[in-house]
Amino acid sequence: MTTLFDPTTVGDLRLANRIVMAPLTRNRAPDAIPTPLMAEYYAQRASAGLLITEATAITQQGQGYADVPGLYGIEQLDGWKRVTQAVHDAGGKIVVQLWHVGRVSHTDLQPHFAKPVAPSAIRAHTKTVLIKDGVPTFVETSEPRALDPEEIPGIVMDYRHAALNAIAAGFDGVEIHAANGYLIDQFLKTGSNHRRDDYGGSIANRARFLLEVARAVTEAVGGGRTGIRLSPVTPANDAVDADSQPLFEHVVRKLAPLNLAYLHLIEGATGGPRDLPERPFDYAALKAGYHAAGGQGAWMVNNGYDLALAQQALADGADLVAFGKAFIANPDLVARLRAGGPFNEPDKTTFYGGGDKGYTDYPPLAN
Template sequence: MTTLFDPVQAGDLQLANRIVMAPLTRNRSPNAVPRDITATYYAQRASAGLLITEATAISHQAQGYADVPGLYGSEQIEAWKHVTDAVHAKGGKIVVQLWHVGRVSHTELQPEGGKPVAPSAITAKTKTVLIKDDVPTFVETSEPRALKAEELPGIVHTYAAAARNAVESAGFDGVEIHGANGYLLDQFLKTGSNQRTDDYGGSIENRARLLLEVTRAIVDAVGGGKVGIRLSPVTPANDVRDDNPQPLFDYVVKQLAPLGLAYIHIIEGATGGPREIEDRPFDYEALKSAYRAAGGKGAWMVNNGYDKPLAETAVKEGDDLVAFGKPFISNPDLVRRLRENAPLNALDKATMYGGGAKGYIDYPALA
């Protein structure tokens, strides 16, 4: 019987176990550059089968929160190389999550104070983070502008360039495309944020076009076996919603199936919230079946609210990987604790966003 602690192949990635550290924004990269403590943080958690970094902006325009990292400048790339070297020295595998926030941003974070960009000029009813007097402060997002069709090829190119930077220069084992949680690619997918009337709006095929163009470009750049993608069919995160998500996401995974991806990463339910949403039912098994029936061979990763018993059940029933989020913040040795049924450290929520070593690299491992 397959267990959480058995090895698994995900595309080109040979993983020591099926426990994944989910991407977790920590707001500790001033000027979008990871610090030395970032290398320590990830290396401490390298016993995970796979580490997925915090979401990392592909360009200045792609940034939506203060002090999140980027992957578009030489200083950023060099800093990430220290991180990947530290993880590899511990025997770990690490991929970077490539991020464009779209409308979930603020003019203070945008180039020359410009408006954030979006599929349509609809403000997200959500908040982002600015740093005021060294203190993280939640503020309303700014009104976005609608992207022009002629701007979209440039965004696709920027994603591919970031992927090449990640694999060829920064030493990552692969990349994860952030297509979830109400950020740019998810905004294009969903009817609540996409009211375009051109080739990128209206039908399912049109709304999925940008995500698929991005994915194909990244596959061309670094190879499908080094590429994962994160999707969140029904999460309300960042004020995103689709009128009919099942056929939308069934279509998306069928189109992804031939690309030879390393894995598909699915957030079940509301990100960081309930796994079942009463007014947004969704059949995740049908989604996985649609992907497999279309020839998709990538590992299937599940995420949201998993503890050890639920994760063990998921693996026994055919899911390949289980991503854990907040437990990895406070438990650098989470894999060992799960294996030994050891108690978990409590999470200090006051230190989740911003700051330095406290609540970042000072959580104790088992003796």
């Protein structure tokens, strides 16, 4: 029987095991520049089969939180080169998560203090993070403006350029962030997309932006080095759709021909309940539809997994299991899972911002 610790091939990547470190925003990149401390942090966790970086802005317009990294400036790329080199020196594989937050932002973070952009001028009922007097502070998001149709191709090209930057910075691949109520997800879902042009209304129109981005990225760096993250029913960042099942079945069918390395599925509410009675969703049907359309990418599951649940997921046909918060406090999570524990508990007060405390100072298993 397949176990978490068995090697596998995912697209162009040969992975030492099926354990994935999920993207975890930590707000430790002042001026959007990755630091040497970040290189240490990721290298500590390189025993995972695959590391997915914290969400990384493809442009300044795509930034929604203070002190998150970017992938569009020379200093940012130099910082990421230190990270990828450290991970590779430790024997790991790492991909970067490409991020445009859309409306989940604040004017203080935008170029020239402009309004954030979105499919429609509908404010998100959620919060973002600014640094005030040196302290991360949660604030309400700003009112966005609707993107003009002629602006959209430029953002698609921003994703393409960021993917090329990622490969130049030494990443093994990229993950398109199409989940959790950020820009691509905003286009997908009826609660945030009220457009009446080719990017709104029907399922095919609402999925258009995602598919344009996915095609642009795979054409630039190859499907075998590209993954995509989806969250069909999470309420994160005020993301709501009237009927998620047909929407996401359409999405995965259209993604199938791109020969992606993997699809990364958040099951249920991001960081919350796996089952949402008010938003039922059939993930097995979604997976079956993807395979029926010829999709060959690995199926990565995420949300609330422990060792037993992860092994059951593999038995049920998943290929990879992503662990999030467990990796914060357990840099050697692979060894701890293999041993059945014990596990460090994360200090939630250090999740966002700060230095090495709660970041690189968690102890490994004693020899």
